[in-house]
Amino acid sequence: MTTVQDPRHLARLRGAARELAAPLREVAPAVDRDPGVLPELVRAGRLPWREFSGLPAAYHGAPIRVGGRPTAADSCAEQAVVWEEMARADAGVALGLPGPAMSGFMVAELADATQRERYYGLLASGRPVWTFFGMTEPEHGSDPASMGTALAPDATGRLALTGTKRFIGNGARAEIGVVFARRAPGPLGLTAVLVDAGRPGFTACPLDTVGLRGLELSELRAVGVPVADADVLGRHLRASRRGMWAAVRTFNRFRPLVATLALGVAQAAHEYAEQALRPAPGSRRRYRAHEFADRLVGVRAMVGAAALAADRGAVSGTAASAAKLHATRLAEELTLGAVAALGPGARFDHPLLDKWVRDARAFEFMEGTSNIQRLNLAQGYLQERDRRAVAA
Ligand SMILES: Cc1cc2nc3c(=O)[nH]c(=O)nc-3n(C[C@H](O)[C@H](O)[C@H](O)COP(=O)(O)OP(=O)(O)OC[C@H]3O[C@@H](n4cnc5c(N)ncnc54)[C@H](O)[C@@H]3O)c2cc1C
Incomplete structure (x- = not known):
């Protein structure tokens, strides 16, 4: 079968x-x-x-x-x-x-039947619908512990969302998305809500960026945006299975995909460099084609293993962190190696390569920097070592 x-x-x-x-x-x-x-x-x-x-x-x-x-x-x-x-x-x-992207993972984890129908029903309507995933903030980055966006009752006692999110993919073109907000102190006080972009008090504007420009990173502002109980994701689940827990699972599931995107850019740049360097054997030697070809194969295997682990419900995300770390590094080194081998002016003469250099750099920040992936790896290693020590 x-x-x-x-x-x-x-x-x-x-x-x-x-x-x-x-x-x-x-x-x-x-x-x-x-x-x-x-x-x-x-x-x-x-x-x-x-x-x-x-x-x-x-x-x-x-x-x-x-x-x-x-x-x-x-x-x-x-x-x-x-x-x-x-x-x-x-x-x-x-x-x-258009499509569910990261917010879709949150909906898959947390939405009840009505919320699913609302979200997927809109996305399946036949016309293109963009979505957003609002976690990162201008003042606090993507650290959930210090999140400033709040979900609290307003003067009339109704729930309202107030805060700013920045670097949000497709934010200014989206119709619906997930916003993370603090409802109470502590790790269990983090909540994810479904927000329609047309709500009063909600605005979004695109940011000027250098890499992955098609994603149109945006800033979202919520000033007293009304939120109903029906918008709160995971309302039917216990507190420990809501906001942060689902966010971590979403990151673990999305990270292999960020890794695979970086790998795709690296693969494209490699094929391009091989072709562009063909008439110049001297420059070709500078490019380290064999090393990059081997690393592409190795990183693809790591991405495949991380994706498989995610499908099997892995909670640690260690494999995904390893894949993202290596894929990002490969994309950056390969694209820069290609322009270096092509010599002075390469980024002007080869606009696609110039674009891939910029795109490759964006992956470093998307979904956690390499330092954060290294910390995940260290934690995964220590937890596994402790687990084995207890089992022995
Ligand atoms: C293309 C792109 C798309 C994005 N899409 C979205 C989106 O749709 N939704 C969303 O919410 N966000 C999005 N982001 C934002 C992104 O998730 C964050 O910028 C990213 O996770 C980094 O988090 P941060 O800004 O808090 O930086 P930090 O994690 O604070 O990192 C800042 C610097 O400090 C270093 N650092 C931090 N902690 C440590 C540590 N403990 N030890 C050593 N060094 C450390 C990092 O390596 C880095 O150099 C996107 C970003 C990009 C570039």
Whole structure:
């Protein structure tokens, strides 16, 4: 029987995703110049957003066809393959496509039946719908312990959301998303709420960025945004299974995908460099092609293992941290190695490579910096050592 982890299934899925993703590369320079054009391109049918929506099978209107059969590709192992191919075409455009993205993981973890229907029903409506995941703040970064956004009763006693979120992907084009806020002190006081962008008191504006510009990082502002009990995710769950717990699970599940996006950029730059350096054997020797080719294979295996661990419900996220750490480093070293080998002026002469250098750098900050991944790895190692010591 074929499973979602079957290497033959994943190889066929890779082929199908590569073919479908080709238009992303065609529009990449235009979107990099002006990310505001991306929604127009989507609405004009220039990009295959429905196939890549990442919606669960029950809501997926246009699944990718693999070997003639529709595949929702909603496991982490499948998404790692699909997202690598999308990023190989263009990571900025891929991340800028409509769909559930990170907020979808929170909904999958925490939403009750009504919230699911509201969120997925909107996303499955047939028109493109963008979403956001609002955690990071201008004053407190992505550290949940010091989060300033508050969910508290207003003067009339109704729940209201107040605070600012920054560096939020697709924020200014989104219709709905998840915002994290503090409802009470301590780790259990963190809550995630579903917010419609049209609510009174809610505004979003795009930020000017350098890398992954298609994602249109934005700032979200909430000033007394009314929140109903029906918006509070995990309201039917006990406090220890709500905000922070689900956020950590979301990060663990999303991190292999960030790693695979960095890998896709590295793969694209490698193929480009090999081609561009062909007529110049001297420069080609400077590029360390064999080393990069080996590392691409190694990092792909790490990403695959991390995705598999996430599908099996791994709670530690150690494999995902290792994959993200290595994928980010590879993307940065490879893209910079390619421009160095191509010599002075390479970033002007090869705008795609210039773009990939900028995009590769953005992965360092997305989903936790390398230092944070190293801390996760150290914690994972120590916990495993303690577990073995107790078992022995
Ligand atoms: C492309 C992109 C997309 C993003 N999308 C979203 C989004 O959709 N939603 C969202 O909420 N956020 C998003 N972010 C924000 C991102 O998640 C955070 O910027 C990232 O997690 C880093 O967190 P921080 O800003 O708090 O920095 P910090 O974690 O505070 O890091 C700042 C610096 O301090 C170092 N550092 C921090 N702690 C330690 C430590 N203990 N030991 C050693 N060094 C340390 C870090 O390595 C880094 O150099 C996005 C960012 C990018 C670049």
